[in-house]
Amino acid sequence: MIKTLRFTLMAVMMLICGAISAQTVVTFTAGTDKSEGATLTKDGITLTLDKGTSTSGLGKLATTEYRLYKGNVLTVSSTIGDITNIEFTCTAKNTAKYGPGCFASQTGYTFEGTVGTWVGSATSVDFTAETAQVRAKTIKVTIGGAAGETKKAAKLAFSEEKVNHEVGTDFTSPTFSWETTATVKFSSDNEAVATVNAEGVIALGTEEGKAVITAESAENDVYAAGTATCTVYVWHYVTYKKATAIESGKKYLIVAQRDGNTYYAMPCKESYKYGYLSTVMKEGTLDELKVESSYDDNFVFAECEDGYSIQDCYGRYLYMDDDPNHKSFQLGTEPVAWEVEASDNGTFSITNNGQFIQFGQGTFTSFGAYATKQDNTVLPMLFKMVEGTTGINNIQTTTAVKNNVMYNIAGQRVNKDYKGLVIMNGKKMMVK
Template identity: 30%
Template sequence: MGMFAQSKTAKFDFTGESAYGMTLLSGSTKEYNADPTVCTEGDVTLTLNGQTRWWKATNGNELRFYKGADMTFKVPEGNVITKVELTAKVPAKFESAVGTYANGTWTGSANSVVISTNITEKNTPISSAVVTYQSSSAPMKKDPALSFSETTASGVVGEAFVAPTLTKATTAAVVYTSSDEAVATVNAETGEVTLLAAGETKITATAAENDEYNGGSASYTLIVTTPALDVVQEPYSESFETEFGSFVLDNVNLSEGLSYVWSIDKKYKCAKASAFVNKKNLPSESWLVSPWIELSCAEVERNLYFDHAVSKYFGNVSEEATLWIKVEGGDWTQITSIAYPEVPQDKSFSPFETQAVSLAGYEGKKIKVGFKYVSTDEAAGTWEIRNFKVCSGDPSGINEINADKFDVNAPVYNLAGQRVNANAKGILIQNGKKFIK
């Protein structure tokens, strides 16, 4: 390795089922880890100071830091820390009085490094910390200085995409990778990206350590969407798992403090409308509107399906979360036959329920479907929509209609989308499935 020192690394991992003797906390507990808590990996010690919690999280456990808390990394005398990389599901909000801290990574040269929180409320979590260190008696290897010109980029399937520019100081070869190759692939040598499907992936450029430079990496988040269409033909569907697809937003009224109402909730894989911001109900009117949908002239059963869930915070949900249809050349008409899921007494949200709305009378026409959300300064509920589908034929054969595990107590609807008694006769729908009684 010539005159330069060989770097070593130590990784502190908080995602598993045990973490340095700490108690895994969750729920509404007010407990914190002992202050201080000392964690050890090889030659490196990590001391947690102030209020921290090792927390049970849905997508892997994490270590949470609260206002005023910090972490101290230390290596044996005769060694120096050159890099600390913090991994988090959300941007890690920390700072350091020594070295340089940016975007979750500390760089510098110190035997002991203190990284403190930079928050005023709530908390900032990490899932792991990787410490790079070396002997202080040998010359320092250089920083590879890998950096993309943008940390976030977006592209549309079928359209040309120009990747952010990578700059580097290292003389080592760079290898490009994509975290989700179903969304986009990347040429390992050139960094050229091919967009494949809607979703989100992380494009990473990695350089190995060599005789002169430390190893390192840089990445950007790539958000891929599908092209929006003005006109579609049945059968037509949008899942709303990762994007609005060809639906568009019409913000009729956004009061001060609101920049949007409708968003994609990637955790629950749905389109979500809410005007509750900073613990305040804000007046609004916002529509989620489909493209024009061309319906065939065939005289067959044709329905609109969607799953929806509501919160308990509406003033009057049947007036503030409504469904509308417009025929080309006509005006919007409210569909009053839809039913709303019931919110359990001890819950804030209802479960998702499938709605079936008859499109009888619309044969051969071109229609738009609109989900209208309204809020006031007294009430701002949350409305969630997923698995939108317009089709003819037997809905039980449509694999895009995602019904949960069959529930014999689930609401029953007729083909007009009206909620009926479970003992009703005729063609009925329950759990998104059609049956005859």
């Protein structure tokens, strides 16, 4: 009887201990777990977004990520027990916009790479997007178990996550720090641009371009696995000077000057099919611009029937469609003629389909095209690339070797459907 009672008590104690240490993990996945408003509940865990709530945050538009705009407060609360761990997997790293480091600091919260982790014991925890927007693909909430059971963060870190280096200037490697006791391994995805040794010291290679340096450590008994990256850009300046006439096949920046500043256009993003041309501002009224070679912001003007075609770095041709309400540029695969006329004041009238390019409608600092002169807009100037500062340099050759990227003879990136003479993997070839 006594023996039976003893085993019964032991069994009860084991069940109690098992219940105390048991953990429940509830994972919210953007695109799968959605709500119509600012509150989302799943398995006893509720996410509540306050201050500046947007339906693109927790609502029905959250197809790929939960968005917490700057100033938003996200409350994670539980009705099934104490929360001991909350993990955000974000779309950017550390303190970069959209990363986990954009949350306000608080006791128990740390971040590394794309992951932010809170450890403690509470039924409700608030997170404030303080320095920038935070975007999370998943939010994982752990209930029960002893608070602090999560392994320590490896805390791998380069002193700089991004290094911009101009050819010909002194280069100093960022420092590397860590806390893990596991071995840290280093690698470069482009050793022609930058290498890294076993201590995390970065050195330049022989070519221009981009290299991502990665540090990784495995999980051990005390520390979680860790990773950190440093992206190195090596470039030179490309010079553009103000032009008074058009030369066919040459590269130009589309430029505007207003209120004592100079603006030059950037091509629309590669995925866009139409859009206005956003700009980069330089202080002063300039006759010469220097642009980093890693940014291919020029446009090729080439003679065609009835005028000149305008082609961007992705091989797309700008044109205006037949809808006069459309002021942004359409982006096509075939050359379209623009009428180009130079004026005595250094500007150009550049017209297609009855609409001519203008800069700065209203308070905007972008280029569009309109049938009549708009309030506050100015006509564009053209700055021609100086010979010898070509956009086809090692950064493009290096990329092409790895990815079979093609460029036309003007140095512009083209898609796989392009026909004609191209440069790929550093060699000229004819695509038919």
